[in-house]
Amino acid sequence: MSLLQLVRHSPIGSLSNFRNVNFHKSFSKRLHVSSYNKASNDPNFENVNSSTTSKEKTVDFGFQTVLASEKAEKVHQVFENVASKYDLMNDVMSVGIHRIWKDYFVKKMFPLPPGTSIIDVAGGTGDIAFRMLQSIERQDKQFDVSGTQKNSSILISDINQAMLDVGKERASKMNLQSDMLSWLCADAQQLPLVDNSFDLYTIAFGIRNVTEISKALDEAYRVLRPGGRFLCLEFSHVKNPLLKQVYDTYSFQIIPPLGEVFAGDWKSYQYLVESIRKFHTQDRFKEMIEEAGFRSVKYENLSFGVVTIHSGYKI
Amino acid sequence: MLMKSLITRHNRVAVAFIERQYTTTTQIPYILRWMKSETTKKSEPLYDGHIPINLLQRAVLSVGSSIVALTDPARGDMVAVNGESSGHSALKKMHRKMLESEEGRQILMERPKINSSTIDIEKLKSYPDGTLGREYTKFLEVNNVSPDTRLPVRFVDDADLAYVMQRYRETHDLVHTLLGCPTNMLGEVAVKWVEALQTELPMCIGGAVFGPIRLKPKNRSTYLSKYLPWAIGVGSRSSFLMNVFYERRWEQDIAELRDELKIETPPGV
Numbered sequence: 001m002s003l004l005q006l007v008r009h010s011p012i013g014s015l016s017n018f019r020n021v022n023f024h025k026s027f028s029k030r031l032h033v034s035s036y037n038k039a040s041n042d043p044n045f046e047n048v049n050s051s052t053t054s055k056e057k058t059v060d061f062g063f064q065t066v067l068a069s070e071k072a073e074k075v076h077q078v079f080e081n082v083a084s085k086y087d088l089m090n091d092v093m094s095v096g097i098h099r100i101w102k103d104y105f106v107k108k109m110f111p112l113p114p115g116t117s118i119i120d121v122a123g124g125t126g127d128i129a130f131r132m133l134q135s136i137e138r139q140d141k142q143f144d145v146s147g148t149q150k151n152s153s154i155l156i157s158d159i160n161q162a163m164l165d166v167g168k169e170r171a172s173k174m175n176l177q178s179d180m181l182s183w184l185c186a187d188a189q190q191l192p193l194v195d196n197s198f199d200l201y202t203i204a205f206g207i208r209n210v211t212e213i214s215k216a217l218d219e220a221y222r223v224l225r226p227g228g229r230f231l232c233l234e235f236s237h238v239k240n241p242l243l244k245q246v247y248d249t250y251s252f253q254i255i256p257p258l259g260e261v262f263a264g265d266w267k268s269y270q271y272l273v274e275s276i277r278k279f280h281t282q283d284r285f286k287e288m289i290e291e292a293g294f295r296s297v298k299y300e301n302l303s304f305g306v307v308t309i310h311s312g313y314k315i
Numbered sequence: 316m317l318m319k320s321l322i323t324r325h326n327r328v329a330v331a332f333i334e335r336q337y338t339t340t341t342q343i344p345y346i347l348r349w350m351k352s353e354t355t356k357k358s359e360p361l362y363d364g365h366i367p368i369n370l371l372q373r374a375v376l377s378v379g380s381s382i383v384a385l386t387d388p389a390r391g392d393m394v395a396v397n398g399e400s401s402g403h404s405a406l407k408k409m410h411r412k413m414l415e416s417e418e419g420r421q422i423l424m425e426r427p428k429i430n431s432s433t434i435d436i437e438k439l440k441s442y443p444d445g446t447l448g449r450e451y452t453k454f455l456e457v458n459n460v461s462p463d464t465r466l467p468v469r470f471v472d473d474a475d476l477a478y479v480m481q482r483y484r485e486t487h488d489l490v491h492t493l494l495g496c497p498t499n500m501l502g503e504v505a506v507k508w509v510e511a512l513q514t515e516l517p518m519c520i521g522g523a524v525f526g527p528i529r530l531k532p533k534n535r536s537t538y539l540s541k542y543l544p545w546a547i548g549v550g551s552r553s554s555f556l557m558n559v560f561y562e563r564r565w566e567q568d569i570a571e572l573r574d575e576l577k578i579e580t581p582p583g584v
Contacts, residue, residue, distance in 0.1 A: 249354070249355070252355075253354060253355070253369070253371045253372055253375075254371075254372075254375055256372070257368070257372045257375040257376045257379065258375065258379065260376060260379075260380075260396060261375070261376065261379035261380055261383055261393065261396070262379075262383070264390070264392050264393075266366055266469075267366075
């Protein structure tokens with residue numbers, strides 16, 4: 001013990017001091033002593049812009065600033081409004097490209113070992129979950145193993161019941177085998193689930209709507225089994241300046257009017273494009289995932305950074 | 316001599332052509348800047364519920380809403396959005412016509428609204444038959460409509476014109492009553508013709524021209540022989556219906572009001 005301290009405080013040790021801080025944090029996470037190093041998760045450290053007079057934290061709702069307690073309600077309202085036309089609008093806004101992104105995202109998880117338990121958070125209308133289901137069935141046929149199909153399970157969770165209802169309707173319309181699927185209405189920041197219960201945690205286009213992203217990442221870390229994988233598909237920042245200009249013009253000038261025309265709701269789609277701009281950059285989000293304790297965190301840009309896949313392991 | 320004049324004329328044309336190319340080329344940066352500002356500029360909201368839009372968004376809205384309004388009859392809000400996004404010059408004309416009349420000026424000053432909290436429908440029901448108030452409540456009952464179903468104006472970039480648009484929307488049912496047209500397809504198209512000729516709103520013109528496409532075959536002959544000529548006649552000859560201060564005329568006899576406004580008796584009535 002004293003030898004370790006001697007090394008750490010020596011000139012040699014102090015060189016690697018910076019890395020040691022993060023190592024210590026993730027080391028404590030691995031011991032599952034999650035309350036130990038809470039400095040970065042301390043609410044008072046989170047927003048520099050919070051007012052000095054009131055203790056209420058403020059967060060971003062698109063380009064507006066609202067109280068943290070209000071954001072959840074407002075986001076809930078947005079998705080309540082768009083739920084019925086959600087899939088149509090996705091097709092219109094991304095000209096169908098979102099299907100390619102989701103197909104690629106699901107391909108990254110496979111091949112899956114038999115008996116995988118998966119949780120798809122913010123999985124509302126079921127796009128990712130249905131693709132995973134179909135891929136599991138295809139994998140079984142390919143390898144002629146009945147193990148994967150029998151024991152695997154996919155839990156679709158979403159904070160908004162309206163989105164889950166749309167998902168259930170879609171599942172019945174597509175005649176999908178539903179004993180692998182289960183549905184749960186829950187907040188990603190507080191999942192009513194046991195620790196270490198899932199092998200794979202996926203969240204697609206949902207994490208930017210969460211009020212406190214670090215809480216959702218902590219929950220992801222908690223419910224994953226050691227060795228489990230965290231996969232996140234999310235809109236991100238385009239670096240190329242010319243493409244960025246085209247992307248910005250398209251997002252702000254064309255998407256809200258199309259939202260009004262197809263879904264009768266301008267403001268919800270204004271919120272959606274603003275929330276994309278307010279979300280963290282690829283590197284910053286990667287840091288946040290590492291702070292939650294995940295290791296081997298990587299990201300991959302799709303469509304020049306319009307969409308990014310972040311992946312991390314709990315090891 | 317002829318050759319010389321031809322050459323000189325040709326030179327002059329060539330020089331003029333080159334000059335025009337030169338001026339256009341030097342103007343390109345300004346043109347591009349104007350295009351960029353038109354498509355990206357934003358202003359502050361001018362009234363409750365106002366969403367300021369620029370030229371590009373306006374174009375997307377008017378084209379998109381007209382397509383959806385034609386193909387999906389359930390989307391009444393698309394008709395409203397179409398009216399707001401494409402109606403700027405027509406609204407200005409309507410505003411000017413209202414300012415030119417005494418009654419119109421009073422409407423613009425007092426800015427009355429028509430919904431179930433501003434008009435006492437029960438009281439209007441008690442008026443004698445044949446008065447505007449009673450006929451209006453009969454119309455609401457028979458056709459099962461309510462004055463509360465009108466959407467607020469959002470995309471008009473001027474507070475006064477937004478009120479004119481709102482007034483147009485709210486008095487639509489009263490125009491139905493005056494013209495004696497029910498809310499079936501025939502009646503709606505007839506009212507749209509009258510409104511198109513009076514207000515010149517592109518949404519009304521589009522509705523009047525493309526609405527009959529949805530008519531059932533058996534209605535098409537009545538439409539062409541009776542309703543269309545009548546509607547066009549009323550639209551061109553009657554006085555401007557937006558200048559009628561309906562809230563002060565509930566007790567007036569409807570036949571007398573029709574005479575005053577030069578509305579001919581409807582064919583069905």
